[in-house]
Amino acid sequence: MWNYEKRLQYPVKISQTNPQMAQVIISQFGGPDGELSASMRYLSQRYTMPYKEVTGILTDIGTEELAHMEMICAIVYQLTRNLTVEQLKESGFDKYYVDHTLALWPQSAGGIPWSATTFQSKGDPITDLHEDMAAEQKARTTYDNILRLVKDPEVADPIRFLREREIVHYQRFGESLRIVQDRLDSKNFYAFNPEFDNRRSGKCCD
Amino acid sequence: MNDNKPCRQELMNRINAASFAVDDVKLFLDTHPCDKDAMEYFEKYQEMRKCALHEYAKYYSPLTIDTVRTDSCENWSWIDEPWPWQEGGC
Numbered sequence: 053m054w055n056y057e058k059r060l061q062y063p064v065k066i067s068q069t070n071p072q073m074a075q076v077i078i079s080q081f082g083g084p085d086g087e088l089s090a091s092m093r094y095l096s097q098r099y100t101m102p103y104k105e106v107t108g109i110l111t112d113i114g115t116e117e118l119a120h121m122e123m124i125c126a127i128v129y130q131l132t133r134n135l136t137v138e139q140l141k142e143s144g145f146d147k148y149y150v151d152h153t154l155a156l157w158p159q160s161a162g163g164i165p166w167s168a169t170t171f172q173s174k175g176d177p178i179t180d181l182h183e184d185m186a187a188e189q190k191a192r193t194t195y196d197n198i199l200r201l202v203k204d205p206e207v208a209d210p211i212r213f214l215r216e217r218e219i220v221h222y223q224r225f226g227e228s229l230r231i232v233q234d235r236l237d238s239k240n241f242y243a244f245n246p247e248f249d250n251r252r253s254g255k256c257c258d
Numbered sequence: 259m260n261d262n263k264p265c266r267q268e269l270m271n272r273i274n275a276a277s278f279a280v281d282d283v284k285l286f287l288d289t290h291p292c293d294k295d296a297m298e299y300f301e302k303y304q305e306m307r308k309c310a311l312h313e314y315a316k317y318y319s320p321l322t323i324d325t326v327r328t329d330s331c332e333n334w335s336w337i338d339e340p341w342p343w344q345e346g347g348c
Contacts, residue, residue: 058321058341059348061281063274108288116281126343220282227289 054115061119062213066130066206071145074131075161076201078148080124080214082158082166085190087124087214091117093171093187097180100247103235106177106228110184113221120214125156127210175247178236181229188222263317270348273310273321279303321348 080086094114101107132145132154140146147163158166171187174180195215202208237243283300290296315325319339326336340347 055323058319058336058339059270059273060342061274061278063348064343105289105291109285112285112288116285122342129343220285224285224289231289 054118060123060126061116062123062210064123064126064130064210066127066204068204068206069133069135069139070131070204070207071135071139071143073202073204073207074128075143075145075148077124077131077198077207077211078128078159079161080191080194080198081121081128081156083160083164083194084170085187085194086158086160086166086170087117087121087191088158088166089170090187090191091115091121092168093173094184096171096173097184100175101177101180102246103177103228103232105231106181109224109228113224116217116221120217123210123214127207128156129154131207176245177232177247178229178241181225181232184225185222185229188218188225192218192222264313266318269310269314269317273307273314273348276303276307276310280307 082088091114094110094117098107098110098114101110135143135145135149135154140149148159151157160166172180172183174183192215195211195218198211199208199215202211232246233241236246280300280303283296283303287293287296287300311322311325314321315327319335320326323336328334342348
């Protein structure tokens with residue numbers, strides 16, 4: 053289960069609204085490489101993961117991604133607070149506003165709704181961990197792209213924090229992949245799938 | 259009593275810093291479960307985080323359900339303070 057903690061993982065305090073920027077940053081909420089996809093990916097993959105270290109990392113990173121989703125939502129919320137109709141029209145935020153007013157809804161910057169098709173849960177640890185490492189790099193690139201567009205230091209600061217975490221997560225998933233491979237057949241990593249072929253569990257204490 | 263009241267922002271910074279240390283070393287320990295130094299580091303910041311959360315609940319408001327106090331307040335304090343994304347939130 054989960055417990056809510058009434059604070060952000062890293063503070064978000066934005067004084068200047070900027071609906072145009074919000075429309076770009078919302079992609080890290082509901083876009084293809086966003087935090088919602090990240091969390092659902094890891095939290096879905098963990099159930100059949102046979103190695104306790106990797107189950108732990110999927111659970112803990114999947115949980116941290118929920119906190120990142122909350123930070124992104126806080127950024128979007130603060131960038132669109134108290135907008136006037138004129139500001140909505142000028143910024144192009146009117147297209148979002150007509151469907152959601154100023155509420156948060158997971159979509160990409162291009163308006164595509166969030167979808168579970170943005171991630172895979174394949175049931176093979178080598179496959180899933182490669183996807184997880186790629187996902188962290190894709191999110192890092194997205195944050196790099198956002199940082200080229202952001203001028204406001206109050207926005208750039210929490211975005212830099214989130215970018216940094218992608219790099220740490222990539223490192224941990226790389227270690228997880230090594231842990232998995234150390235427990236497989238060193239002559240052929242694909243000889244069996246430890247999430248399906250029970251004849252050799254490959255568990256840590258074997 | 260009031261003289262000892264810690265500064266809100268300073269206490270919040272302490273919670274954020276200690277919690278971040280816990281979050282980060284927790285991931286490291288998942289993939290390095292035998293690292294004694296990392297475990298010591300974890301213990302130090304976990305303790306710091308626990309104390310700061312209790313202090314924050316005592317002087318300001320609860321940030322976790324485990325630190326909600328019903329003895330000193332008339333209202334259900336969990337919903338009293340601003341939410342983290344709101345102005346004045348954490």
